[in-house]
Amino acid sequence: GAVVSQHPSRVICKSGTSVKIECRSLDFQATTMFWYRQFPKQSLMLMATSNEGSKATYEQGVEKDKFLINHASLTLSTLTVTSAHPEDSSFYICSARDGAGKDIQYFGAGTRLSVL
Amino acid sequence: SQKIEQNSEALNIQEGKTATLTCNYTNYSPAYLQWYRQDPGRGPVFLLLIRENEKEKRKERLKVTFDTTLKQSLFHITASQPADSATYLCAPGDYGQNFVFGPGTRLSVLP
Numbered sequence: 001g002a003v004v005s006q007h008p009s010r011v012i013c014k015s016g017t018s019v020k021i022e023c024r025s026l027d028f029q030a031t032t033m034f035w036y037r038q039f040p041k042q043s044l045m046l047m048a049t050s051n052e053g054s055k056a057t058y059e060q061g062v063e064k065d066k067f068l069i070n071h072a073s074l075t076l077s078t079l080t081v082t083s084a085h086p087e088d089s090s091f092y093i094c095s096a097r098d099g100a101g102k103d104i105q106y107f108g109a110g111t112r113l114s115v116l
Numbered sequence: 117s118q119k120i121e122q123n124s125e126a127l128n129i130q131e132g133k134t135a136t137l138t139c140n141y142t143n144y145s146p147a148y149l150q151w152y153r154q155d156p157g158r159g160p161v162f163l164l165l166i167r168e169n170e171k172e173k174r175k176e177r178l179k180v181t182f183d184t185t186l187k188q189s190l191f192h193i194t195a196s197q198p199a200d201s202a203t204y205l206c207a208p209g210d211y212g213q214n215f216v217f218g219p220g221t222r223l224s225v226l227p
Binding site: 004006034041042043044046049091093094095103104105106107108109110112 | 148150152157158159160161162165205209211214215216217218219220222
């Protein structure tokens, strides 16, 4: 099946620093990519949807200046957590939808962010 | 607003038995419904997609049903194994639109 690579898998940073997470579709073109956040023992919460070449659409309550999303190509989207604080510590997961008209989303392995 | 419920937060069954997980939705008429498996600290993995005009779909030991009248999907794992232990998420959706994940059911298959 399709593969989505997410990097890094784990990051620990100091409060106030920015962290960038990359999401790549390895064997298909992803016209749409999604970024989710997941707290322990809770389901995935959609943060934003990004389409290649256009601005991301953020879900209600998600600060777009805090969580910068760039989808510069059909195979790469990045999420930058700016000026991270301990409350931003969470599990972040990206997914990509195959541009060939299929509705299946393929997920990355996730990034565990810990802000000290 | 849309609401998705999965029968229980956790389900324990004995190895070899059939696990049945339930997904109910309200205020929604999805064109399809997907089931994903998520292991701890990992992203979800796609398992099955069933469309509104399909009553049942099978894949190896997995079976999914979709009842649009009851607004419910059932997910069965036959001859369950400890390796099937994971959280299972349902996600009703419409073509071209984002879908929303249910809260998940944490399945534990006991040897």
